Amino acid sequence: MLNINEIKLNLDESEEILSTKISQILKVKNSDIKNISIKRKSLDARDIPCYVYSVDFEIKNEDKYLKIKNITKTIKNKLILEKIETPVRPIVVGYGPSGIFATLGLLRQGIKPIVFERGSRIDIRSKEVDKFFKQNELNENSNIQFGEGGAGTFSDAKLTTRSKDLDMQYIVDVLIEFGAKESIRYEHLPHIGTDKIRSIIQRITNYLIKEGVEFHFNSKVDEILIENEKVKGVRVGSQKYHSDIVVVALGHSAFDLFKSLHQSKVYLEAKEFAVGVRVEHPKLLIDKNQNKDYYNLLDSASYSLIHKINPAYSVYSFCMCPGGHIVSSGSNKQAICLNGMSYSLRNNKYSNSGILVPVRKQDLKNDDLFAGFEYILNLEKKAYNLSNSYKAPAQNIKDFLNNELNPLKFESSYSNGTFPYNLNNFFSENITNCLKEAFINFDKKIKGFIDEGIMLAPETRSSCPIRIKRNIDYQSVNIENLYPIGEGAGYSGGIMSSALDGLKASIKIKDKIKNKE
Numbered sequence: 001m002l003n004i005n006e007i008k009l010n011l012d013e014s015e016e017i018l019s020t021k022i023s024q025i026l027k028v029k030n031s032d033i034k035n036i037s038i039k040r041k042s043l044d045a046r047d048i049p050c051y052v053y054s055v056d057f058e059i060k061n062e063d064k065y066l067k068i069k070n071i072t073k074t075i076k077n078k079l080i081l082e083k084i085e086t087p088v089r090p091i092v093v094g095y096g097p098s099g100i101f102a103t104l105g106l107l108r109q110g111i112k113p114i115v116f117e118r119g120s121r122i123d124i125r126s127k128e129v130d131k132f133f134k135q136n137e138l139n140e141n142s143n144i145q146f147g148e149g150g151a152g153t154f155s156d157a158k159l160t161t162r163s164k165d166l167d168m169q170y171i172v173d174v175l176i177e178f179g180a181k182e183s184i185r186y187e188h189l190p191h192i193g194t195d196k197i198r199s200i201i202q203r204i205t206n207y208l209i210k211e212g213v214e215f216h217f218n219s220k221v222d223e224i225l226i227e228n229e230k231v232k233g234v235r236v237g238s239q240k241y242h243s244d245i246v247v248v249a250l251g252h253s254a255f256d257l258f259k260s261l262h263q264s265k266v267y268l269e270a271k272e273f274a275v276g277v278r279v280e281h282p283k284l285l286i287d288k289n290q291n292k293d294y295y296n297l298l299d300s301a302s303y304s305l306i307h308k309i310n311p312a313y314s315v316y317s318f319c320m321c322p323g324g325h326i327v328s329s330g331s332n333k334q335a336i337c338l339n340g341m342s343y344s345l346r347n348n349k350y351s352n353s354g355i356l357v358p359v360r361k362q363d364l365k366n367d368d369l370f371a372g373f374e375y376i377l378n379l380e381k382k383a384y385n386l387s388n389s390y391k392a393p394a395q396n397i398k399d400f401l402n403n404e405l406n407p408l409k410f411e412s413s414y415s416n417g418t419f420p421y422n423l424n425n426f427f428s429e430n431i432t433n434c435l436k437e438a439f440i441n442f443d444k445k446i447k448g449f450i451d452e453g454i455m456l457a458p459e460t461r462s463s464c465p466i467r468i469k470r471n472i473d474y475q476s477v478n479i480e481n482l483y484p485i486g487e488g489a490g491y492s493g494g495i496m497s498s499a500l501d502g503l504k505a506s507i508k509i510k511d512k513i514k515n516k517e
């Protein structure tokens with residue numbers, strides 16, 4: 001197999017002509033080029049924008065073509081999971097991306113885990129989320145954070161795959177195997193959309209059930225059972241389930257189980273997190289700014305912004321959702337927290353993004369281990385208490401800078417409605433000043449960012465304020481056979497890195513079981 005780089009197509013040209021282009025460069029017949037697969041696709045936005053491809057293909061007598069510019073041999077490596085035979089059934093607590101890939105990884109190595117997930121399966125969970133959006137009735141155990149698929153289920157499902165290692169390729173392959181489009185393999189900024197990711201996850205779960213994984217949905221684990229610094233199982237209500245291996249894949253919102261882990265003397269440490277607002281703009285404004293004259297030929301535009309307040313402290317955009325919706329993504333009653341989601345077509349008329357300011361130890365009132373969680377919950381409750389409802393406080397960005405309050409420029413896409421509020425009175429002085437300085441800087445990069453934008457508060461759950469410290473073998477530093485993984489354990493951020501963490505943990509667990517038997 002060969003690879004050819006730097007094949008260019010105009011924005012309106014079909015990928016079907018890639019084979020013709022390659023045959024012209026190689027000076028062979030089109031039919032001589034076989035089994036084309038795109039390896040990378042990127043946009044070259046200089047001068048007249050075009051897509052640039054790297055393509056693998058097969059041809060007879062391939063060595064003959066290696067002298068041609070941009071052609072090299074393709075080396076295809078795949079992660080092969082070693083299979084063992086064992087009666088051991090590890091428990092996995094939490095079924096978000098890290099829990100899913102820990103479970104799937106274990107299964108494909110011959111180990112059948114037992115999964116406990118506090119939320120519902122996706123079909124029921126979707127109705128529960130819908131009920132919250134329409135009737136403000138939140139189920140604290142099954143919502144945008146909790147349930148089959150975890151926090152990324154009601155998301156944009158942007159798949160940030162910076163790591164090119166074989167394990168990451170394995171995850172991409174699994175997503176495609178269960179229904180994701182092939183292009184997530186090579187797009188620069190792949191995304192799936194909430195509508196598509198939900199059915200992919202459902203198919204994965206059904207497959208795991210068929211292969212013998214035991215699932216307990218709507219089952220909140222209240223305690224991890226530990227004896228003599230070794231894990232012994234979990235407790236769900238009054239029921240105990242025993243296993244000598246427990247994976248905790250909790251996500252960043254399981255405040256209750258973190259407290260229980262602390263009481264059980266599992267070593268936890270506080271870590272930096274971030275809070276801020278969600279800004280929203282007309283999608284057309286962002287598209288025109290980012291894609292210039294070609295905005296109607298290109299996909300909905302995203303942006304990634306960062307402004308250094310000082311060398312050690314930056315304000316940044318987070319989880320940008322082109323053509324998306326702002327959603328109430330909390331898991332606590334009478335508290336508001338915001339995030340963004342979008343459908344695969346990304347065709348809502350607004351685009352939104354989190355704008356976040358880091359919160360460090362010195363910004364918290366005390367150095368208690370749980371001070372970060374309290375800080376987050378206080379902000380979320382403050383937002384709720386302002387109107388005694390799930391309506392989010394909202395303001396025009398321009399008015400925020402001028403310390404004024406005028407009617408909003410447009411009605412936000414936010415799921416539970418907004419009310420006008422001067423957000424100068426919401427955050428600490430430091431956060432308010434950081435946001436203002438960053439907005440002025442962002443307006444230089446995206447024209448109209450200030451004048452045409454609105455902002456809603458608060459965005460609080462971008463990462464976990466706590467880390468469950470582990471060793472390089474993925475076990476807790478002080479509790480044997482406890483495997484803390486994913487975003488809640490403090491070792492990943494986002495869908496793909498959390499999935500990767502779960503898969504890598506499954507390999508460590510298999511190695512441990514194998515070496516013991």
Ligand SMILES: Cc1cc2nc3c(=O)[nH]c(=O)nc-3n(C[C@H](O)[C@H](O)[C@H](O)COP(=O)(O)OP(=O)(O)OC[C@H]3O[C@@H](n4cnc5c(N)ncnc54)[C@H](O)[C@@H]3O)c2cc1C
Pocket residue numbers: 093094095096097098099116117118119144145146147148149150151152153154155156157158159160219220221222249250251252253254257319327329339340341485486487488492493494495496498499
């Ligand atoms: C609205 C929204 C949009 C997002 N958009 C994107 C995006 O586009 N791209 C991206 O990369 N990331 C996105 N994220 C972030 C991404 O979802 C997370 O980084 C990722 O889901 C973390 O995976 P995880 O497995 O570590 O934890 P989670 O996905 O949070 O999963 C943890 C699971 O553990 C369960 N659990 C918690 N406590 C218990 C307990 N006591 N007993 C049993 N089960 C328990 C929870 O119910 C949950 O299902 C988004 C998040 C949200 C909320």
